[in-house]
Amino acid sequence: VCACLCVLQIDEEVAKLLQLKAQIGGDDGKHQFVLKTAKGTRDYNPKQMAIRERVFNTIISCFKRHGAETIDTPVFELKETLTGKYGEDSKLIYDLKDQGGELLSLRYDLTVPFARYLAMNKITNIKRYHIAKVYRRDNPAMTRGRYREFYQCDFDIAGQYDGMIPDAECLKIVHEILSELDLGDFRIKVNDRRILDGMFAVCGVPDDKFRSICSTVDKLDKMPWEDVKKEMVNEKGLSEEVADRIGEYVSLQGGMDLAERLLQDHRMSQSKQACAGLSDIKLLFSYLQLFQVTDKVVFDLSLARGLDYYTGIIYEAVLTQAGAESVSVGSVAGGGRYDGLVGMFDPKGRKVPCVGVSIGIERIFSIMEHKAEVSAEKVRTTEVQVMVASAQKNLLEEKLRLITELWDAGIKAEVMYKKNPKLLSQLQHCEESGIPLVAILGEQELKDGVVKLRVVATREEVDISRADLIAEIRKRTSEA
C-alpha cells in the first residue's frame, strides 16, 4: 500500500510539473493552454453517448420492471459523511478546497449517500435505483475501462423482510441485465460474509486478522493459490497448517448441495455464524430455482469482496468468455447485504437492513464500444427521420415552412443551415448520419402541391401530396 501511494504521489507531481511547463510555454512567451480533460476522466462523444443510452435503457427498464423508484443525491457530501466507511481506500477520496464553509468531498460510491439519505429522511422501506458518477483518485487503467470519474448503477432494497427474498431478486436482476445486454456467457459467484468469517474462525485464524486474510483471499481471482498462500504465511503470519485448511475450503464451488454438505462438515458446523450463512445460501438457491437463474449462479467460497460494510450474502458477476473479444474485463456487477450501514448514520443507531447490487457499467460500455467498432453496424447518433432538402436555389423559405409542419407534427427533421446548399451535399449528409428519408422540394413540386420523398438506402423516389406527407413519413419510419 505504501509503495503504491508513493508512486501515485510521484506520478501526480510529475503531471503538475508538466502542466506548469506547458503553461510557461514556448519561445513566443504566449500563454499555452493545456487542452485536455483532467487525469483519469474523459469526454463521451456522440457515438459513445448513443451506446451509453442504449445500455442505460436496458438497465433502467429492468430496474423499473422490478418496481424500483429512483432518487438522486448531490455529487459532494460533507467530508465526515464519508469518513470511516471505506477503510484504507479513504485515501482515494477527492476533497474540495476549503473556500470557507463546510468541508466537502466528492462521493466515492452511491451506497454511503443512499444510507445517509435513508437515515436523514427516516426511511425504513424503499426499493430504489440510482445511476450517477462517482469519484476515486485511483491510478486508472483507462484502456480497461477504469477511470477516476465513472458511472455507478445501483439497485438496492432496504427494509426488514423475510430472509433472502430481496437478496434473490438482486441476483435475478443481474441475470436479466447481463442476458439482455448480450455480453456473452457469464457467471454469478455467491458467498456470505458470515461463512467467510466462520471459516476463518474454524480454520484457526485469529479474530483480528479476519479482514486482512479476507483481502488476501479476494486476490484468488487474479493469483494462483500458491501465491495467495505465500502472502498468508509470509506477510500475514498464518501457520502453513491454517493456510492449508483455508485452501481446502476456498477451492470449493457448487450450488445448494455444497451448502448442505458444508452444514455437515465437522469443522464448519462448529461455527454458528457459518451455519447461519449456509442455511441462507440454501434458502437463496431455492428462490433462485423459482426465478430460473441457477444456470449461472455458483456458490464459491473464494469470493471475498473487499468492502467493510457487508454483513451477509455477497456476490459478483464475471464474464466467462475468454478475453471477451480481446477486451479484458473483470467483474461486471457486484453487491451484497449491508445491514449495519444505515445505523451508522442514525443518531439512535436504528438499523435498516439493506441488500443491493451495482452494475459495472463502465466496463460494459467498453465492451459495447469495442463490439460496435469491430462490427459493421453503424451507430447512429441522432434519430432524424427526414431531411428537408431542395433541388434548386432560393427555396430556403419553403423548406423552413415545410420543416415547421413536420416538427409541429412530432417528426424528427433536419434542414441544412445554408441558403442554397447543393442537393448532393444534402444527400451526403443523410448517408453520413443514417437519415433514412429526404423530402425534396423543387419548383415543380411546389407547383404540384407535392413533395418528392426519397428513400436514401434504395434511392427510390416518389411524389407524395403535402397532405399525406406526415402520415407517409410516420409509416415508413415506424419501428414495426
Next chain:
Amino acid sequence: VCACLCVLQIDEEVAKLLQLKAQIGGDDGKHQFVLKTAKGTRDYNPKQMAIRERVFNTIISCFKRHGAETIDTPVFELKETLTGKYGEDSKLIYDLKDQGGELLSLRYDLTVPFARYLAMNKITNIKRYHIAKVYRRDNPAMTRGRYREFYQCDFDIAGQYDGMIPDAECLKIVHEILSELDLGDFRIKVNDRRILDGMFAVCGVPDDKFRSICSTVDKLDKMPWEDVKKEMVNEKGLSEEVADRIGEYVSLQGGMDLAERLLQDHRMSQSKQACAGLSDIKLLFSYLQLFQVTDKVVFDLSLARGLDYYTGIIYEAVLTQAGAESVSVGSVAGGGRYDGLVGMFDPKGRKVPCVGVSIGIERIFSIMEHKAEVSAEKVRTTEVQVMVASAQKNLLEEKLRLITELWDAGIKAEVMYKKNPKLLSQLQHCEESGIPLVAILGEQELKDGVVKLRVVATREEVDISRADLIAEIRKRTSEA
C-alpha cells in the same frame, strides 16, 4: 460586490463553526453526525425524480426532434480551462483541494466545457445537447429553486452557416419546450450584443464603460428605470443626458418593425455595429415568422445578458403569468451567440461560431413540483403494472413462480418480500403506489389453473387462465 462577498464569507464561517459545534456534540461526549446534505444542495426524492424525468423527456424529445446529438464531459476541468471566462463570477467557482497532481475546478456551466471539447477535438460542426449538473458557490435562494448544484440543459449549434438560421431554430426550440411543458404564458425577449454596444456608443458612453453599463441595464427587469438611471449617473459616472438617451432606447419593444425603424434612427444609424445587429434582427424575425413563433418573441432593447462571451444575438424567456401560481420565477431559458469562445481554446485561435440556449430546468422543476402539490393528481414513482398477491398462507413459492413468468415477459410486477403477507396489506400497497392490477393466487385458483385479476380502482375481479394472463395484463395497461 465587496459587501456581498463579505456577507458570503461570514455566512460560510458561521456554518463551519456550527458544524464543528455539532461535531463536538452533547454531554455524552459521543461523536454526533451532522445528518445533512452540503449547503445549497439537495436530494431528489422519488416523487421529485418522477417529475424530473417527465420534464427531461419533453426537453430531450424536442432536442432530438431537431436532430441534436448529445455529449458528456467530466464534472471537473483543469482550473485554467475555466480561468478568464466568467468575469467577476469566477469567485463562485468550486476548486478541488490540491491533493497532488493537476489543479481542478468543478464546472461552472456547460458552455465552456463544450468550447473546450470542440477545440480539443477540432470539431467545426455539431448540433448537440448536454444535460448535466453545474456548480456555483453562490448564496442560494433555495425556496426559489436556486441551488449551488443545479442542472443545466443546453442545446448549441456550432458551425459556419448562413446568418440567423441556427439562431432562429434555437428560439423555435424554446417556444416548443415552453409550450409543451404547459407552464402558462411566456415571452421570449431578443436583443443583440452589437445593438447594445452600438447604442452605448451613439449615446455617448465611453468605450471602457460598455460592460459596466450593460450590467446596469440588465437590472431593468428587477428595478424601475429611475433607479437604474441613478446607478448610471451616481455610481457609474454617466452624465444625466447620456443616461436619458439610453433610457429612451431601452424602453423600446417591438418586432421586425422596430428593427426597421431603428435602422432609420438618426443616432443608431451612425453605428455600423448597431446596424449589423438590427439587420440580423430583421432577418431573424423573417425566419421566426416561417417557424410560426412570432406570437411570443419580442425585440426588447433592455435585454442585456451578463456573460462576457456573447457576441451577437441574445435572448431570454420569461413566464408572464403574474406570480406563476405563487412560485416566483425569473427567466426560464436564455442564450445567445458566442463566436469567440472556441477560439480562446484553439492554439491557433481558430474560431468556431456558436449559438445556443440553456433551459432553466431547476425553476421549471420548482413550478412542476408546486403544480403537482396543489393539484389532486397523484404522482406515481414506479411504473408497476401488477402486484402478485396471495389470498392464503404458504403461497410464496407459487407467487415467485408466477412473477418470474411476468418479468420474463417484460411485465412490470412486484411481490411483497414476506412469506405470508395479509391480502389487505398487499391491496393497500397497490392503492398507495398506484398499481392498477393485482394478480391474486389462492388454493382454488391454483387448482383451476387461473389467476384472479383484480382492478384496484373498481375492485372488479375476474378469473383469467394462466395462459392468457400476460396478454390480459398488457391489454389492460397499454397506454392507448
